[in-house]
Amino acid sequence: MLNTTTIKETRGDKIFKASVLVFVIIATLIVLYPLVYIISASLSNPNFVNSGEMWLLPKGITWGGYKIIFENQDIWNGYRNTIFYTLLGTFINLAVTLPCAYALSRPELYGKKKFLGFMMLTMFISGGLIPSYLLVKGLGMLNTVWALVIPSAASVYNIIVTRSFFETTIPREMEEAAIIDGASDFTVFFKIVLPLSMPIIAVMGLFYGVGHWNSYLSALIYLSDKTMYPLQMVLREILVLQDLSSNSDVSASTAEMLHIKQQLVQVIKYGVMLVSTLPIIIVYPFLQRYFVKGVMVGSLKG
Template identity: 60%
Template sequence: MPMMSTMKVSGRDKIFLAFNYSFVILAFVLVAYPVIYMLSASISDPKLVGSGEMWLLPKGITFEGYERVFQNKSIWTGYGNTLLYTVVGTAINLFVTLPAAYALSRKDLSGRHFFMGMFIVTMFFGGGLVPSYLLVKELGMVNTMWAIVIPSAASIWNIIVCRTFFQTSIPKELQEAAQIDGSSNLRLFVSIILPLSMPIIAVMALFYGVGNWNSYFSAMIYLNDAEKYPLQLVLRQILVLQEMSAMAGGTIDASTASALNNKAEIAALVKYAVIIIATAPIIAIYPFLQRYFVQGVMIGSVKG
């Protein structure tokens, strides 16, 4: 029989492993519990949720909250608008971020430290809301999709992350070989750099996509037409209207108090359903891109 070598685990190692497992389990509980609670609360009897009887698994299952949300036709319009803003915005984000990061990673770019310094300054100082609005207005982008996707076309932090990836993960020998073969900088970037950069492209697409999906402030500032509202802004309106309806009332008697209490419970049910509806697409997509975090910078590394 082949001899199997066993590694002796010391007492300190056991304590270290126990601490690690305890920390991982605690972190999982802290992250998973709010998600499970929101999902359960969205399909549970609001009376049981409000009284605290439902604390993890659903009780008194009801889908009234989802029915009330999806009966609103503006939900589907908001979904379409958000999908459009997310796809177009993420494409613009990648189109701006990746070339800028690659250019800043090249040592033969004259003045790259100056440009990088100017980029970093914008992380600490901004023009403010009023000047930004006036700029968007002068460019004729108010109440258009471009007011949502153009002002946030690039994130300086993401440019720095991509620049670091290009500097550490793309062998300069590949660039030198391509230049010797007569390749232009554009062809080098498109044919060699981008195919080797799929992990960072996937990560950036995820970061930008989540940001564009969850964005609502720019739409609230620049959009006037409700038909152009993204999902987040539509859901915000629904939630505000539900809460205002629940708080509305005149003379308080027994029947009125009961009706107001019922409206408040429905408003809470709708609130949980709104949260699930807004986050479900991102949660569904994330597992398909998460593997790129594991592969990381090893793809495209020097072999041999």
């Protein structure tokens, strides 16, 4: 018979729980404040935002910023480009990461430790920016979508985590039984391994997807055609335009023109920030249930 007597909490336990609760509340407020501020600033009169009068709740509410955003073709074009780059890039990432990780998890793979060692070497040694640019240029990928998705086709860290998931989660006996029944390696991978690997697939898809969605450095380096700019590059141009308007070295006519444009920037920049992060905020809750399981199981064995 189990003893169901409730264990009394000591004074130290109560103090510890109270301290943890206070810490969690403070951490939550610190995390939420920037998001609340951006939402409020996107709805507020830019004059109140610039003067510091608006610090939490909206003041002088106006929808003019979002009206301009929805009418701006550059923003919508950047949005469309970013969605395309994210979907294509994430698909390529998973198409490379999953088979590679599965192959490295197979005990019969000859020389897999050497392969893994060479791959891990790239985590510490990089060719550098200029050689990477010359390589992309030599392959004829400048000003193409491939310059954004091929150089980042795989992450060694994600391959290692996925390999560990396969080794610790997929029953080896199930694979051996399928092979005895005549299944090929491709059949085992597609019919058995992948259906049992949804947690790690969801986690890797989210990792890669967020990386592509937030990326702008590759576009800054490899793209010169503005019609191909992702949303983050459009947002960057808006913020850079604001910095230029405050530069005292520009001519009077240029400064006046930039000042007028700055008023437009002040209205829409916070709205663009919110619009650019909204898809990730919407997608994450649907993948959250896979997140802890996929990362924790995948990190049990290095």
